[in-house]
Amino acid sequence: MTPQFQVVRDESDPAFIHAWTTHVSARELSLDPDYLRLLAEASPGVTHHYVACRDEDGAVRGLAYIALQQQRIAGLLPLRVLVLGGRVAAGQAFWFDEQVWSFSSFMSALRQFLALTFPHGLIVLKEFSRERDASAIDQNQRAGFVNVPCFHRSRVPLQGAMTLAAYLDTLSSKRRYHLRKVLRDAQAQGLECEVLERFEHLLDQLYPLYLAVNARAQEARTPPLPRQLFDLMARHLESVRMLVLRQAGQIRGFGLLLHRHGQVKCMVIGQDYAVARELNLWYLLVLHSIEYAAQHGCETVDLGSTNQDMKRKFGAVCEEIWISVRHQNDRWQHWLAPYIRFSLRRMYAQPRREGETPVH
Known part of the structure; x- marks a missing residue:
């Protein structure tokens, strides 16, 4: 039958x-x-x-x-x-x-x-x-x-790396030098990274940064995700993490992550475009997402569906x-x-x- x-x-x-x-x-x-x-x-x-x-x-x-x-x-x-x-x-x-x-x-x-x-x-x-x-x-x-x-779609295989330093050692010397410089510059400029499980209290600051990125998209241009979804995820989704970049207490950028089954998926990002280029926010968000995944023993990081040429600099495999x-x-x-x-x-x-x- x-x-x-x-x-x-x-x-x-x-x-x-x-x-x-x-x-x-x-x-x-x-x-x-x-x-x-x-x-x-x-x-x-x-x-x-x-x-x-x-x-x-x-x-x-x-x-x-x-x-x-x-x-x-x-x-x-x-x-x-x-x-x-x-x-x-x-x-x-x-x-x-x-x-x-x-x-x-x-x-x-x-x-x-x-x-x-x-x-x-x-x-x-x-x-x-x-x-x-x-x-x-x-x-x-x-x-x-x-x-x-x-x-x-771009994914970074972590090859068992458990630290950001171990991951960087898997890259070519040229890429490794550039990304380490990005990290040194961020430290000199007072940027700090934290990963939060609850972030509903920050949505008034986070959501406008996401809308700014969505409005500037040149690839895969889609309507923005509703704010309600961010709020529901913050309150009810155990697998969600919010990676936040702060400078002098002010949120400059974020990455919304899902973490489950030995994987991390970068869902969306937000950036303060007034300082995005100066602070290398995009590079930092990708680097710290990879760092979070490496520290938690994940096998892969899904970096999403745009900017594949940029993501290859991080060792991403693109399909x-x-x-x-x-x-x-x-x-x-x-x-x-x-x-x-x-x-x-x-x-x-x-x-x-x-x-x-x-x-x-």
């Missing part, structure tokens, strides 16, 4: 949480169930659902997480857009048992179920690594999807990430495909202007 899809009604069920954590969120911290719950709470107008596929014995053979939102395409055409994984979380918000499904058979069955259960116009499948998921990207194209390269988009109706897809391709390339592939301060 073919395994059957169903909407997960009890998202707190321990068996479901275990399956999701084991197969999905252990690979991508922004797909952690606790974080997704808070994200849903802070996202009015967007509905979020888990889907599980079970066999006749009740064993889980597939999982997915979707977000559904009404949008206007080209400012005119109203469409319900279904995004596998939602707009904010990264990684692949799905898993299937390869002994039961192939990628194409799983996606075909999942799409049929979603079309009946959550009627929608556009569907977005993400994320796919060009190197790791080349076959899946090609199969999406054969299924009528528009495939677009969006960004490069090209693609997404796949199509309309459920073949005729509409033929008409919308050029617009989809243009819009996504405009959103994700905008190069950073030479000489501009990097943003996360």
Whole structure:
């Protein structure tokens, strides 16, 4: 009997949480169930659902997480857009048992179920690594999807380094010299770093710094995360950490981190652009994020999806990430495909202007 899809009604069920954590969120911290719950709470107008596929014995053979939102395409055409994984979380918000499904058979069955259960116009499948998921990207194209390269995800392997000094020793002499100079200059300028578990009392200072970075973004330009999400994370998410840079008591920059499963993920940053270049804030935020991960025995640091050339200076390994988009109706897809391709390339592939301060 073919395994059957169903909407997960009890998202707190321990068996479901275990399956999701084991197969999905252990690979991508922004797909952690606790974080997704808070994200849903802070996202009015967007509905979020888990889907599980079970066999006749009740064993889980597939999982997915979707977000559904009404949008206007080209400012005119109203469409319900279904995004596998939602707009904010990264990684692949799905898993299937390869002994039961192939990628194409799983996606075909999942799409049929979603079309009946959550009627929608556009569907977005993400994320796919060009190197790791080349076959899946090609199969999406054969299924009528528009495939677009969006960004490069950068991860730093720590190779067992337990201190910042040990990590720096893994870099080339030129890069090591530059980063050590950044640290010396920061010390001379009175910059101090601290990592906080609770930070709701600082949001009046932190959130404007984040908005400043988001407004200047030249790559992966997306609407800012709501302040409510920061507040919910500060109060209710055990895996969140706030890395703060202060000078004479004033907050100059921050990095919002997730720490779990031997990994650290840099979610967003904030900078005081009045002094960002002078104080090398971007470099310091990356360095101290790596330092925090090394001190806690983490294996990798996910530095996010922009400025891959800059992040290679930290020894980051970068992978090209693609997404796949199509309309459920073949005729509409033929008409919308050029617009989809243009819009996504405009959103994700905008190069950073030479000489501009990097943003996360």
